[in-house]
Amino acid sequence: RVAKKTITRSLLYIRILEKLIESGTHIVSSKQLADMMGLSDVKIRKDISNFGKVGRPRIGYKTFELKKILEDFVLQNIVHAVLFGVGNLGSAILKYPGFHQDRIKIVAAFDKDKSKVGKKINGVSVYSVKNAVKIISKTHAEIGIIAVPEKHSQNIADVIVSSGVKGIVNFSPISISVPEKVFVRDIDLSIEFLSLMYEMRHK
Amino acid sequence: RVAKKTITRSLLYIRILEKLIESGTHIVSSKQLADMMGLSDVKIRKDISNFGKVGRPRIGYKTFELKKILEDFVLQNIVHAVLFGVGNLGSAILKYPGFHQDRIKIVAAFDKDKSKVGKKINGVSVYSVKNAVKIISKTHAEIGIIAVPEKHSQNIADVIVSSGVKGIVNFSPISISVPEKVFVRDIDLSIEFLSLMYEMRHK
Ligand SMILES: NC(=O)c1ccc[n+]([C@@H]2O[C@H](COP(=O)([O-])OP(=O)(O)OC[C@H]3O[C@@H](n4cnc5c(N)ncnc54)[C@H](O)[C@@H]3O)[C@@H](O)[C@H]2O)c1
Numbered sequence: 001r002v003a004k005k006t007i008t009r010s011l012l013y014i015r016i017l018e019k020l021i022e023s024g025t026h027i028v029s030s031k032q033l034a035d036m037m038g039l040s041d042v043k044i045r046k047d048i049s050n051f052g053k054v055g056r057p058r059i060g061y062k063t064f065e066l067k068k069i070l071e072d073f074v075l076q077n078i079v080h081a082v083l084f085g086v087g088n089l090g091s092a093i094l095k096y097p098g099f100h101q102d103r104i105k106i107v108a109a110f111d112k113d114k115s116k117v118g119k120k121i122n123g124v125s126v127y128s129v130k131n132a133v134k135i136i137s138k139t140h141a142e143i144g145i146i147a148v149p150e151k152h153s154q155n156i157a158d159v160i161v162s163s164g165v166k167g168i169v170n171f172s173p174i175s176i177s178v179p180e181k182v183f184v185r186d187i188d189l190s191i192e193f194l195s196l197m198y199e200m201r202h203k
Numbered sequence: 204r205v206a207k208k209t210i211t212r213s214l215l216y217i218r219i220l221e222k223l224i225e226s227g228t229h230i231v232s233s234k235q236l237a238d239m240m241g242l243s244d245v246k247i248r249k250d251i252s253n254f255g256k257v258g259r260p261r262i263g264y265k266t267f268e269l270k271k272i273l274e275d276f277v278l279q280n281i282v283h284a285v286l287f288g289v290g291n292l293g294s295a296i297l298k299y300p301g302f303h304q305d306r307i308k309i310v311a312a313f314d315k316d317k318s319k320v321g322k323k324i325n326g327v328s329v330y331s332v333k334n335a336v337k338i339i340s341k342t343h344a345e346i347g348i349i350a351v352p353e354k355h356s357q358n359i360a361d362v363i364v365s366s367g368v369k370g371i372v373n374f375s376p377i378s379i380s381v382p383e384k385v386f387v388r389d390i391d392l393s394i395e396f397l398s399l400m401y402e403m404r405h406k
């Protein structure tokens with residue numbers, strides 16, 4: 001099992017390699033990658049060794065080849081997601097072109113507000129949350145995104161679980177309870193700010 | 204130095220204690236807190252022991268007293284922040300009432316788009332980014348939030364640093380370089396989705 005931090009770094013490597021390829025760079029050394037990432041040379045070589053025999057010592061890695069190997073390792077294919085709650089945060093997520101570049105595709109959105117149902121945002125149709133289970137069954141969605149107010153988030157988690165989706169990204173500031181086989185990732189923006197502040201005050 | 208994870212848990216404890224106090228609960232045991240947090244009883248007791256002598260064995264903790272101690276420990280006072288980029292994500296952040304509840308106050312916002320400058324969103328004035336250093340000098344801002352497109356984020360990081368602010372929350376998907384004394388917290392939403400997906404596929 002490759003550590004989660006290695007996956008996160010791999011995604012950063014893929015982004016950097018994309019930029020290098022765009023600027024016409026064919027070969028990159030672990031030292032150059034280390035400088036661009038603010039990591040040590042040893043760390044880079046250790047990470048890349050996870051992916052089998054790549055590159056040649058002292059010459060470096062072919063940018064195109066390394067990117068392909070990393071993509072096969074981390075992103076076998078496109079991730080399909082569904083979004084619940086087309087409010088401030090939900091609509092910012094729907095409008096963001098960066099997800100598509102990172103191979104994340106939102107295939108449907110749900111809301112309980114009748115004035116939002118039936119709209120299309122950035123190509124994604126907004127359905128009534130009442131029809132969620134039926135609509136999701138027609139998609140290949142693997143992740144459900146919770147962007148509804150906290151008092152509705154557990155209810156929405158239950159809807160996502162009953163539709164057979166096994167992964168949840170939860171933006172609401174309370175933790176949700178799900179069956180064992182379902183994976184949850186809580187993203188709490190406030191906690192990010194407050195723990196940064198704490199670090200600054202206690203350095 | 205108390206570990207960052209303890210701070211994050213403390214913020215979750217404070218939220219749970221707030222709800223308990225609202226529902227009229229005066230005493231809570233470490234076992235009850237453990238159940239509500241999905242953590243072990245031992246972990247809860249170890250965390251709370253960081254804050255000195257609190258509560259009485261076998262009886263539990265006074266909800267009001269424990270909340271006050273945790274707040275003094277983690278949140279000595281309000282965190283002031285300034286936001287750069289009043290686009291999809293930036294305006295969602297400005298409109299979010301949850302930050303204020305968590306004692307995070309956005310005191311000014313900056314954009315380069317003339318049609319946004321001079322507006323007020325949720326009580327926060329939007330200024331031209333050209334006047335950022337001057338405006339920030341009149342505030343007590345300790346954190347700068349970067350919500351501009353990635354090609355401008357390094358430039359904005361330089362503006363934040365030159366205004367004397369020592370903490371940066373960076374929402375753009377590229378890493379920024381700052382002097383040693385400045386703290387940076389990168390929040391990359393795509394990486395959260397992709398590493399969740401990776402975990403699901405390799406469980
Ligand atoms: N806006 C931010 O920057 C921000 C930051 C941190 C956390 N959050 C969290 O993200 C969530 C959304 O925040 P927001 O600012 O977008 O809120 P919002 O009120 O702007 O939007 C919520 C949306 O959810 C819809 N909704 C409510 N109940 C629903 C239900 N049962 N089923 C389907 N849709 C439902 C509403 O109609 C609305 O469109 C909240 O839990 C909030 O705590 C937001």
Ligand SMILES: NC(=O)c1ccc[n+]([C@@H]2O[C@H](COP(=O)([O-])OP(=O)(O)OC[C@H]3O[C@@H](n4cnc5c(N)ncnc54)[C@H](O)[C@@H]3O)[C@@H](O)[C@H]2O)c1
Pocket residue numbers: 092093094095096098287288289290291292293313314315316319332349350351352353355358359374375376391392393
């Ligand atoms: N929207 C999302 O859900 C989301 C998700 C993940 C990451 N991000 C990241 O957050 C950032 C903002 O995304 P967005 O969707 O809000 O983009 P956006 O294009 O909607 O908004 C960007 C805003 O920044 C302003 N701006 C541009 N250059 C500026 C400068 N030099 N100084 C001050 N203001 C400037 C623009 O006028 C605009 O108002 C991007 O880096 C993006 O990659 C957004």
